[in-house]
Amino acid sequence: MQESGSHHAARVRQAIACAVLAAIALAGAHSLAAQQLGVTVPAQDLRNTQILSTHSQMQLPSFTSLTAWQARRAFLRNQVLVAAGLSPLPPKTPLHAQVFGKYEGKGYTVEKVLLETFPGFYLGGNLYRPTGDTGKHPGILNPHGHWQYGRLENESVDSGPALGISLARQGYVVFAYDMVGYTDTVQVPHRFGSPAMSLWSFGPFGLQLWDSIRALDFVTSLPDVDPARIGMTGASGGATQTFTLTAVDNRVQFASPVNMVSSIMQGGDLCENAPGLRIDTSNVEIAATFGPRPMLLVSDTTDWTRNMPRVEYPAIKRLYDLFGKGDALSMVQYKAVHNFNQDSREAVYRFFAQVNPGLSNPRDLKEHNIDVPMLQDMLVLSNRALPSNALDLDGLFRAWRSMADAENQQPQSDEFLRNRLRQTLAVENPTGIAAEQHGDSIVLSRPAAHDRVPGVFLPGKGEMAIVVDADGSAAALKTPLVTQLRKEHHALLVLDVFQTGEAIAARGTIEPLPASAPASMTDAELEQRNNLGADDPLFVPYNVTDDQGRVQDILTAIAWARKHSTGPIGVYAHGDAALWATFAAAVSNTPVTLHLEDVPLMLTGADYLTHFDVPGILRAGGLPVAERLAAQHN
Numbered sequence: 001m002q003e004s005g006s007h008h009a010a011r012v013r014q015a016i017a018c019a020v021l022a023a024i025a026l027a028g029a030h031s032l033a034a035q036q037l038g039v040t041v042p043a044q045d046l047r048n049t050q051i052l053s054t055h056s057q058m059q060l061p062s063f064t065s066l067t068a069w070q071a072r073r074a075f076l077r078n079q080v081l082v083a084a085g086l087s088p089l090p091p092k093t094p095l096h097a098q099v100f101g102k103y104e105g106k107g108y109t110v111e112k113v114l115l116e117t118f119p120g121f122y123l124g125g126n127l128y129r130p131t132g133d134t135g136k137h138p139g140i141l142n143p144h145g146h147w148q149y150g151r152l153e154n155e156s157v158d159s160g161p162a163l164g165i166s167l168a169r170q171g172y173v174v175f176a177y178d179m180v181g182y183t184d185t186v187q188v189p190h191r192f193g194s195p196a197m198s199l200w201s202f203g204p205f206g207l208q209l210w211d212s213i214r215a216l217d218f219v220t221s222l223p224d225v226d227p228a229r230i231g232m233t234g235a236s237g238g239a240t241q242t243f244t245l246t247a248v249d250n251r252v253q254f255a256s257p258v259n260m261v262s263s264i265m266q267g268g269d270l271c272e273n274a275p276g277l278r279i280d281t282s283n284v285e286i287a288a289t290f291g292p293r294p295m296l297l298v299s300d301t302t303d304w305t306r307n308m309p310r311v312e313y314p315a316i317k318r319l320y321d322l323f324g325k326g327d328a329l330s331m332v333q334y335k336a337v338h339n340f341n342q343d344s345r346e347a348v349y350r351f352f353a354q355v356n357p358g359l360s361n362p363r364d365l366k367e368h369n370i371d372v373p374m375l376q377d378m379l380v381l382s383n384r385a386l387p388s389n390a391l392d393l394d395g396l397f398r399a400w401r402s403m404a405d406a407e408n409q410q411p412q413s414d415e416f417l418r419n420r421l422r423q424t425l426a427v428e429n430p431t432g433i434a435a436e437q438h439g440d441s442i443v444l445s446r447p448a449a450h451d452r453v454p455g456v457f458l459p460g461k462g463e464m465a466i467v468v469d470a471d472g473s474a475a476a477l478k479t480p481l482v483t484q485l486r487k488e489h490h491a492l493l494v495l496d497v498f499q500t501g502e503a504i505a506a507r508g509t510i511e512p513l514p515a516s517a518p519a520s521m522t523d524a525e526l527e528q529r530n531n532l533g534a535d536d537p538l539f540v541p542y543n544v545t546d547d548q549g550r551v552q553d554i555l556t557a558i559a560w561a562r563k564h565s566t567g568p569i570g571v572y573a574h575g576d577a578a579l580w581a582t583f584a585a586a587v588s589n590t591p592v593t594l595h596l597e598d599v600p601l602m603l604t605g606a607d608y609l610t611h612f613d614v615p616g617i618l619r620a621g622g623l624p625v626a627e628r629l630a631a632q633h634n
Contacts, residue, residue, distance in 0.1 A: 124184025472501015
């Protein structure tokens with residue numbers, strides 16, 4: 001066993017500096033220029049040549065300023081909520097908590113719990129309580145991983161009942177609850193989703209995160225729980241639920257994610273991945289948002305957490321150090337397979353005891369005399385049916401969509417709507433743009449992103465006109481529109497945005513695996529990873545769609561035009577390109593005037609899948625919200 005709370009040597013990620021370019025002279029139609037102050041435009045677009053996946057090697061977070069890290073933490077919190085479809089949070093309807101079937105054990109009791117976390121959707125679990133003490137106790141949330149029997153798994157590699165019983169004997173009130181589709185929470189399957197559901201950010205990840213938020217509501221409402229002392233622990237997929245909940249809900253005060261915080265594997269199940277969740281981030285950075293609250297990282301020597309002592313732990317500790325709270329983070333590693341075994345559980349007990357001094361008898365920090373109740377004493381639905389309003393998958397999706405529609409009708413600030421839309425689109429307003437120009441040809445690039453936006457630049461004396469055509473710049477130059485704009489002496493920037501015209505290229509090359517693949521990866525998993533395509537549900541958690549890339553390229557062009565034009569900027573587009581332009585204008589920091597023709601009617605989910613396929617776009621309000629925000633810049 002290796003255990004440490006001290007400094008470790010670590011690899012520090014080199015930050016890519018963005019150079020600010022000198023102004024390009026707008027006069028001189030035949031100038032040959034290459035604007036590159038320490039930065040060159042890449043030969044290939046990284047969005048095509050590097051496709052990330054759950055088993056990619058992720059960069060480690062690196063911040064030297066507490067202010068910068070706190071801003072990043074706030075951004076990541078919103079990214080998790082947007083990816084989960086929980087921005088804004090759904091209404092917290094009554095839980096209608098049913099707590100029944102008390103079992104009396106040695107030093108503990110266990111009860112069955114059924115919560116209505118969302119109208120018509122029920123979460124099952126067990127509530128473990130200490131006996132002989134009527135005071136208020138720390139509360140513990142315990143989500144489980146992908147064990148065959150879920151929260152009731154009782155094997156050497158994991159035992160949910162042993163954890164709950166032991167913690168109850170130590171003086172905690174523990175709520176162990178199901179993953180979606182496991183044990184008693186079986187209204188919907190564990191793995192579900194469709195393109196139509198994706199538009200509304202409806203999927204297993206968001207539903208489980210919402211269950212965790214409501215489980216926390218339940219625990220903090222219990223009369224025998226101190227809401228100021230809430231902890232959380234889970235292993236594998238339960239650890240993913242732990243660090244994603246703690247990223248978005250500050251009520252958890254101490255936590256221990258077990259065998260999941262890694263820079264080389266992010267979770268291979270749909271319940272751990274949602275569109276947009278890990279674009280430009282990873283489990284390491286998301287887990288680090290819990291700082292500076294006390295956290296124990298548990299790892300083992302066999303699975304993807306095997307590098308914890310020298311890689312992930314030091315990176316997270318540096319972020320804790322920014323608060324002056326490096327001692328609040330600790331780490332333990334065991335020689336074992338992927339697990340939540342007795343060694344790992346007892347490490348969590350010791351950590352919880354340190355955070356809650358004087359609560360537990362030191363004897364109880366070692367598991368002993370575990371008398372696991374019979375399954376029928378633990379199962380919520382043993383000889384019991386779900387309430388009559390329980391929904392199936394289709395009914396739940398309809399209810400989710402109705403909830404989102406209702407929320408989108410409620411007044412929200414323009415700042416909230418714009419930020420939510422920007423994070424849904426996974427775009428930025430860049431500040432430094434690299435550009436290379438040869439004759440009329442130009443290529444723009446965001447230096448840190450290593451992307452490419454080719455096109456044609458024709459200087460002029462009038463308003464800067466950005467022209468976007470779904471068929472690319474060559475097609476646009478032949479249109480009456482461009483002919484007219486040239487007659488009017490506009491400066492013209494005609495784009496080949498992502499996967500149009502000259503920018504069309506194959507996507508699907510996956511970033512190489514680390515030096516050695518995780519030992520737990522099967523041949524089938526490796527084969528699936530190597531065949532990852534843009535239509536794979538594990539593509540969009542890590543990579544942008546074509547339409548998201550197109551919106552970004554228009555924003556990049558707007559940022560470049562702003563620095564090279566003293567007058568107004570117009571964006572001209574028709575058909576599907578008009579949609580890309582509208583969404584870009586909606587989230588742009590620079591006001592632009594839109595000149596649009598033949599904008600597609602966007603009345604149904606099928607319309608979006610055909611013309612603007614972006615996960616979560618309907619949850620974010622769709623085209624009506626974009627048009628409203630864009631009109632403010634018009």
